[in-house]
Structures are given as structure tokens and as C-alpha cells.
Amino acid sequence: MNRPATSLLAGTRSIRWGAGWNRLISALALLALWQGAASAIADPALLPSPLATLQAGHAELMRGELIFHVAVTLARVAVAFALAMLIGSAIGILLGRSAMLDQIFNGWLVIGLNLPALVTMVLCYMWFGLTEVAATLAVTINKVPTVAAIVREGTKALDRALFEMTHVFNVTPGRVLLRVILPQLAPSLMAAARAGLALTWKIVLVVELLGRPNGVGFQIRTFFNFFDIASILAYSLAFIGAVIAIEAFLLQPIDRRLGRWRRA
Amino acid sequence: MTGLVLSGVTRDFPEPTARHVLRGIDLTIARGEFVSLVGPSGTGKTTLLRIIAGLDGGYTGDIRWQGEGRPRLGVVFQEPRLVPWLGLLDNLLLVSGPDKIERARALLAEVELAGNEDALPSQLSGGMQRRAALARALLVEPDFLMLDEPLISLDAALAERMRRLLNTYWRQRRTTTLLVTHNLAEAAELSTRILILSPSEGRIAADCGLPPPSPRSHNDQAVSAVLEDLRRITHGWPRPEDQQTRGEPGAFSRAG
Ligand SMILES: Nc1ncnc2c1ncn2[C@@H]1O[C@H](COP(=O)(O)OP(=O)(O)OP(=O)(O)O)[C@@H](O)[C@H]1O
Ligand SMILES: [Mg+2]
Numbered sequence: 001m002n003r004p005a006t007s008l009l010a011g012t013r014s015i016r017w018g019a020g021w022n023r024l025i026s027a028l029a030l031l032a033l034w035q036g037a038a039s040a041i042a043d044p045a046l047l048p049s050p051l052a053t054l055q056a057g058h059a060e061l062m063r064g065e066l067i068f069h070v071a072v073t074l075a076r077v078a079v080a081f082a083l084a085m086l087i088g089s090a091i092g093i094l095l096g097r098s099a100m101l102d103q104i105f106n107g108w109l110v111i112g113l114n115l116p117a118l119v120t121m122v123l124c125y126m127w128f129g130l131t132e133v134a135a136t137l138a139v140t141i142n143k144v145p146t147v148a149a150i151v152r153e154g155t156k157a158l159d160r161a162l163f164e165m166t167h168v169f170n171v172t173p174g175r176v177l178l179r180v181i182l183p184q185l186a187p188s189l190m191a192a193a194r195a196g197l198a199l200t201w202k203i204v205l206v207v208e209l210l211g212r213p214n215g216v217g218f219q220i221r222t223f224f225n226f227f228d229i230a231s232i233l234a235y236s237l238a239f240i241g242a243v244i245a246i247e248a249f250l251l252q253p254i255d256r257r258l259g260r261w262r263r264a
Numbered sequence: 265m266t267g268l269v270l271s272g273v274t275r276d277f278p279e280p281t282a283r284h285v286l287r288g289i290d291l292t293i294a295r296g297e298f299v300s301l302v303g304p305s306g307t308g309k310t311t312l313l314r315i316i317a318g319l320d321g322g323y324t325g326d327i328r329w330q331g332e333g334r335p336r337l338g339v340v341f342q343e344p345r346l347v348p349w350l351g352l353l354d355n356l357l358l359v360s361g362p363d364k365i366e367r368a369r370a371l372l373a374e375v376e377l378a379g380n381e382d383a384l385p386s387q388l389s390g391g392m393q394r395r396a397a398l399a400r401a402l403l404v405e406p407d408f409l410m411l412d413e414p415l416i417s418l419d420a421a422l423a424e425r426m427r428r429l430l431n432t433y434w435r436q437r438r439t440t441t442l443l444v445t446h447n448l449a450e451a452a453e454l455s456t457r458i459l460i461l462s463p464s465e466g467r468i469a470a471d472c473g474l475p476p477p478s479p480r481s482h483n484d485q486a487v488s489a490v491l492e493d494l495r496r497i498t499h500g501w502p503r504p505e506d507q508q509t510r511g512e513p514g515a516f517s518r519a520g
Contacts, residue, residue, distance in 0.1 A: 161341075161343070161345055162345065162347060164319050164341075164345075165339075165341065165345045166358075166359075167318070167319065168317045168318070168319065168337050168339045169337070169338075169339070169358075169359035169400075169404060170334075170336070170337075171358060171359055175358060179347065179350060179354075179358055180347060180358075183349050
């Protein structure tokens with residue numbers, strides 16, 4: 001009786017091991033490619049080797065700069081992301097619930113969705129000066145339409161029969177939002193968070209590059225002026241690492257919990 | 265307790281149904297009445313309930329509540345309409361607020377669902393969900409109670425116990441009640457008045473008062489006289505396809 005179970009388990013484990021190996025080999029291949037290209041070009045100023053990049057990153061880390069600038073950027077992302085999710089979801093729910101509002105504001109949303117991020121940034125800096133508020137505003141404005149559009153579609157798909165039930169029983173709006181609307185919107189909110197976050201990372205760097213005295217984007221501009229490619233790569237890698245960590249340790253667990261909530 | 269006056273309520277649906285479902289319904293339900301609405305499938309019983317509940321604004325005519333302000337409604341929809349991701353107790357507390365937890369537990373016990381407080385609707389049978397929906401409607405202490413075939417898909421013995429529960433609830437509170445049922449015997453056992461909605465004409469074909477129901481059976485003399493009349497009126501009408509009472513007496517045509 002035990003034998004088939006054991007062999008089945010062994011089979012699964014070997015598949016998992018296989019996946020792990022594949023990822024490791026893929027990462028090593030990328031490194032080898034990088035190293036090969038660096039050796040071929042043979043100009044550390046143009047394309048530093050992985051080791052040189054690591055050394056540059058280590059130097060920044062030791063000076064305390066790397067952590068500081070990555071943290072500053074993450075804080076900006078967090079604030080703009082939270083604001084955009086809050087405002088975008090509210091707009092999305094309103095537009096999804098009211099056909100009239102949707103007709104009136106759909107055009108605005110289309111303009112917002114197609115407004116180049118660079119335009120909002122430049123305008124915000126010109127109107128409000130090179131301030132933190134202007135930077136946050138620029139990033140938030142860029143992300144709100146995306147979130148609103150996704151949440152609006154999710155809201156339109158909400159179960160009408162449940163709304164009829166809460167209507168006849170006169171359930172308070174707060175309770176309807178918390179217990180009926182949000183659980184149904186969880187997948188849309190998650191999709192909006194994903195799409196929004198991917199956008200925010202990239203925009204925040206440009207905003208910093210254009211008009212902030214700190215953050216990863218600012219550092220990249222500094223090293224651009226010094227033609228220090230190793231440091232630019234080091235900051236990029238550190239930033240990518242932070243993004244992946246947040247995805248793995250924050251977003252995915254939340255996603256799993258919401259999934260359980262929905263299935264429940 | 266609240267009364268209700270309908271005058272000339274008419275509901276047409278556009279193509280493709282393109283039917284006059286309700287045509288000029290004039291109806292007064294006095295406070296404290298228990299009215300049963302009987303009629304074959306597709307005659308507009310649910311439509312009438314939805315109009316009264318304020319869920320269908322596409323009617324012409326007039327609906328007026330007697331009493332102060334908007335009455336508190338308790339509704340059992342034709343489908344259970346429980347929130348799928350909330351347990352039974354949370355489903356009940358959603359409509360009443362968290363402070364009614366003791367009453368909610370008691371009501372769940374009364375509809376024989378004790379022990380299922382945390383169960384999700386999908387983990388329950390159709391009949392169990394229906395009883396939870398009944399408990400939910402009673403929990404809000406409604407001024408006006410609307411029940412759309414609440415006892416369908418219950419076995420005969422359980423349906424009998426639920427009828428007794430409804431009867432007790434009504435005798436204690438005299439909540440104005442409008443019950444939709446396919447089952448004349450059920451209507452006779454519970455109501456002070458039976459309305460028959462005629463097929464295809466969209467009007468009320470019969471309106472008979474009954475002596476107030478203390479616990480009684482449909483063998484009561486006065487009641488059986490009324491039932492005899494109603495059976496004559498409804499004789500030859502299509503039997504509802506979703507008749508689930510399985511051999512209980514008192515469907516439209518007498519079984520056998
Ligand atoms: N939203 C709608 N659009 C078009 N036609 C509708 C709509 N709702 C109901 N009808 C029509 O109105 C008629 C009455 O429907 P209703 O649901 O009120 O019947 P009912 O008496 O409750 O029947 P049952 O006993 O089967 O529940 C049906 O013929 C149906 O086709
Ligand atoms: Mg119906």
C-alpha cells in the first residue's frame with residue numbers, strides 16, 4: 001500500500017529539483033553571457049564584468065549610499081502606490097456602479113490612460129516646483145487611470161442578485177462595501193495592484209532622475225554624469241532585487257490569502 | 265406591521281417576452297394580514313413581489329405603504345441569495361448588524377440549522393440554504409414579510425415543521441406577510457386570505473378570506489369549503505412544473 005505513494009512522492013520531488021536546477025542553470029548562463037561579453041569588449045568602462053559590478057555595489061553599500069537611496073525610492077513607490085490604489089479603486093467602483101458617471105467620465109479616463117508619463121512629470125514639476133509633493137503627484141496621476149479602469153471592469157461584473165438582497169434588507173453601505181463588494185473585487189484589485197506596481201517602479205525612477213536629490217533614479221543620473229556604468233548596473237541590480245523580494249514576500253502571500261478568501 | 269395599497273399596477277415586459285404580466289392589479293393588504301398568492305408558473309408572482317420590494321421600477325400604477333416611513337422588509341427570494349463567501353451566521357448578521365448574534369443563533373436553531381453557523385452556503389443543500397434565507401428574513405423583525413416559495417425543496421415533514429414555525433411567528437407578532445406558494449393546502453394552513461393569480465390574464469382571479477389560522481390543518485370545515493371553491497377555479501390550470509410537494513394534498517388539481 002505504501003509503495004505507490006512513496007514513488008509518487010519521489011517523482012514529485014524530482015520534478016521540483018528539476019525546476020530548481022533549471023533556474024540555477026539559467027541564472028548561471030546569464031552571468032556567463034555577461035562575463036563573456038565583458039571579456040570580449042575588454043573595456044571595463046563600457047561593460048564592467050559581474051565581479052567589477054559587485055565590487056562597485058559593495059563600495060556603495062559600505063558608504064551607506066546604496067541602502068539609503070533604495071529605501072528612499074521604495075518609500076516613494078509605497079506612498080504613490082497606496083494613494084493611487086485608494087483613489088483609483090474609489091473612482092473605479094463609482095464608474096462601475098453608475099452608468100451615468102461612466103458615460104460622463106469615460107473620456108477623461110481614456111485621456112488619463114494615454115497621457116505619457118513624462119508629460120505629467122514635467123508638468124507637475126513645472127507647476128509645483130521640484131518638490132516631493134510634485135513627484136508623488138506625478139506618479140499617482142500616472143497610475144490612477146490604470147487602477148480605475150481595471151477596478152471599473154471588476155465592479156461591472158459584480159453579482160446583481162446580491163445587491164438586490166442588500167438593497168431590500170437596507171444593509172449599510174459600509175457593510176456592503178466590506179462584505180459584499182470587496183471580496184468580489186479582490187481579483188481585480190490584485191490585478192490592478194500588479195499592473196500599477198510594475199508601472200510605479202519605472203515611473204518613480206524617471207521622476208527621481210528629473211527632479212529629486214536622492215533615490216535610485218537620482219543616483220543613476222549622477223553616475224551617468226561620471227560615466228560610471230558599474231555603479232549604474234549595481235544600483236539597477238539592487239533595485240531589481242528589492243522588487244523581486246517584494247513580489248515574493250508581500251504580493252504573492254497576499255494573493256494566496258485573497259484566493260483563499262474568494263474560494264471560501 | 266405595515267399595510268400596503270396597490271392601485272392599477274401593470275407590468276409589461278418588452279420583446280421577446282412581450283407580455284402583459286400584470287394588468288391593473290388593485291390590492292389592499294391590511295396590516296397584520298397573512299396573504300398567500302397562488303398561481304401557476306410564469307403568472308407574475310415573483311414580478312409582483314419584486315415590484316413591491318422596490319427592485320423593479322418598470323411598472324405603471326401606484327404603490328402606497330400605510331404607516332410611517334419606509335417599512336422594514338424581510339424577503340425570502342425565490343433563490344436563497346446567500347453571500348457565498350460568508351458563513352451562515354455572518355450571512356444573517358450582514359443584514360441585522362453584529363449585535364443580534366444571539367437572536368441569529370436562535371433563529372438558525374429554529375430552522376434546524378444549529379451547528380451549521382460557520383458553514384458556507386456552498387457546503388449546504390438547497391433546502392438548508394432556503395431555511396437560512398428564511399431565518400435571515402425573520403431576523404430583521406420586518407414590518408412586511410415577503411416569502412417567494414420559501415418551503416419548496418423541503419421534504420414533507422420538514423416543510424410541515426417550517427409551516428408551524430411561520431404560523432407561530434405570525435401569531436406572536438402579526439407581521440404583515442405576503443407568501444407566494446404553489447400549494448393551496450399550504451396557503452390554507454397559514455393565511456388569513458388567499459389570492460389566486462390567473463394564468464395569461466395578469467389579474468387576480470379570486471380573493472378569499474379565511475378565519476385566522478391558529479394551528480390548524482387543511483381539514484378544517486370552513487377552510488375546506490374555501491379550498492373546494494379555489495380548486496374549482498383553478499381546475500384544469502397547468503400544474504406547475506416545479507411542484508415539489510410530492511404527493512402532498514392540495515396542489516392545483518387534486519392528486520388522484
Ligand atoms: N426581466 C424580465 N424580462 C422579461 N420577461 C420577464 C422578466 N421577468 C419576468 N418575465 C416574464 O414575466 C412572467 C412572470 O414571471 P414571474 O417570475 O413573475 O413568474 P412567477 O409567477 O413567479 O413564476 P414561478 O412560479 O415559476 O416562479 C414570465 O412569463 C416571464 O417570462
Ligand atoms: Mg416566481
